[in-house]
Amino acid sequence: MTTTTETGAAKTATAATVLDASGVTMRFGGLTAVRNVDLTVREGEIVGLIGPNGAGKTTFFNCLTGLYVPTEGQVSYKGTVLPPKPHLVTQAGIARTFQNIRLFSNMTVLENVLVGRHTRTKEGLWSALLRGPGFKKAEAASRERAMELLEFVGLASKAEHLARNLPYGEQRKLEIARALASDPGLLLLDEPTAGMNQSETRTTEELVFAIRDRGIAVLVIEHDMKFIFKLCDRVAVLVQGEKLVEGTAEVVQGDERVVAAYLGTPYEGAPGAAEVAEVEAAEAHAEAEAAAEATAEAAEATDDAEAEDAPADADADADADSDDAEAEADGGAPADAAPADADAADEQHSTTEGDSK
Numbered sequence: 510m511t512t513t514t515e516t517g518a519a520k521t522a523t524a525a526t527v528l529d530a531s532g533v534t535m536r537f538g539g540l541t542a543v544r545n546v547d548l549t550v551r552e553g554e555i556v557g558l559i560g561p562n563g564a565g566k567t568t569f570f571n572c573l574t575g576l577y578v579p580t581e582g583q584v585s586y587k588g589t590v591l592p593p594k595p596h597l598v599t600q601a602g603i604a605r606t607f608q609n610i611r612l613f614s615n616m617t618v619l620e621n622v623l624v625g626r627h628t629r630t631k632e633g634l635w636s637a638l639l640r641g642p643g644f645k646k647a648e649a650a651s652r653e654r655a656m657e658l659l660e661f662v663g664l665a666s667k668a669e670h671l672a673r674n675l676p677y678g679e680q681r682k683l684e685i686a687r688a689l690a691s692d693p694g695l696l697l698l699d700e701p702t703a704g705m706n707q708s709e710t711r712t713t714e715e716l717v718f719a720i721r722d723r724g725i726a727v728l729v730i731e732h733d734m735k736f737i738f739k740l741c742d743r744v745a746v747l748v749q750g751e752k753l754v755e756g757t758a759e760v761v762q763g764d765e766r767v768v769a770a771y772l773g774t775p776y777e778g779a780p781g782a783a784e785v786a787e788v789e790a791a792e793a794h795a796e797a798e799a800a801a802e803a804t805a806e807a808a809e810a811t812d813d814a815e816a817e818d819a820p821a822d823a824d825a826d827a828d829a830d831s832d833d834a835e836a837e838a839d840g841g842a843p844a845d846a847a848p849a850d851a852d853a854a855d856e857q858h859s860t861t862e863g864d865s866k
């Protein structure tokens with residue numbers, strides 16, 4: 510495996526655009542998971558996509574690969590707008606791996622890679638059923654290519670093993686080999702090192718460089734920052750569905766908004782900060798009103814008690830009323846808010862399309 514560890518940022522600055530996502534927005538009911546995101550990947554580049562949990566990274570991948578139809582925006586590959594259909598996106602030249610490994614566990618390692626080749630084989634159904642010479646030739650070529658890919662990822666000696674018997678790190682490599690089998694020009698990797706130990710992670714790093722050196726551009730989601738900053742020519746940071754920063758590893762690492770987003774400290778102009786401030790102000794206002802009401806009721810009760818000349822009882826009533834008022838103030842706001850939250854949750858559930866990770 511030949512690898513180049515230089516970032517090549519200068520080399521790629523003028524290279525042709527492979528992926529061009531513009532204004533991509535994805536809403537699930539009331540939730541905007543991705544908001545107006547632009548992103549390009551050029552030939553020869555490795556681009557990273559990072560962000561805290563729930564930032565919208567996988568949703569964005571799903572929009573790029575046609576698994577989701579974006580609410581707004583469009584995705585182009587090498588200058589052509591992609592239809593939002595996974596098989597057409599693969600055919601166009603974009604392949605991906607998933608956060609949760611998706612292999613055919615009862616098939617062999619080789620068969621898994623052969624499945625990935627089907628978008629590139631032209632033999633039709635009849636040819637396959639009759640197993641004519643055309644089919645046999647195509648099948649031999651596919652096997653040869655699949656074995657070459659297994660060699661490339663270091664799994665050739667396990668070609669006949671069942672996929673389910675591979676250790677976790679090798680299953681991830683097999684997923685990459687299968688994605689490469691469709692001869693993509695762009696590979697999307699969703700958390701390729703999740704669950705790997707340090708040495709497996711280093712091997713994956715080498716593998717990604719080697720993929721780039723084969724002329725395949727890479728867009729990678731990863732939580733391992735060391736991996737991302739070592740690997741990527743450019744890194745884009747998503748926070749609450751919006752692209753916060755994009756630049757070289759140095760630019761991103763030095764940006765205080767990125768640090769704040771990961772540590773959870775709000776900063777001026779943070780996505781969603783206005784909404785949070787609005788909710789906090791409304792809560793403070795409701796609390797102040799409830800407290801004022803409670804004080805007024807307590808004062809009224811004291812007056813009544815004094816009028817009836819029964820100080821001990823009146824004090825007790827006033828305390829009780831005041832407790833009631835406080836209880837209302839505490840319980841009232843969330844109780845009012847609950848149905849709205851429940852609606853939002855229902856809406857969200859109703860649009861959930863199963864496991865798209």
Ligand SMILES: Nc1ncnc2c1ncn2[C@@H]1O[C@H](COP(=O)(O)OP(=O)(O)OP(=O)(O)O)[C@@H](O)[C@H]1O
Nearest residue numbers: 537542561562563564565566567568857860861862
């Ligand atoms: N199919 C769906 N239906 C409803 N909400 C969804 C759906 N898919 C994702 N979401 C929501 O969109 C938001 C973004 O989720 P997403 O999985 O894209 O984040 P992520 O950045 O990939 O997170 P992680 O790093 O944890 O994988 C979350 O609030 C999630 O619950």
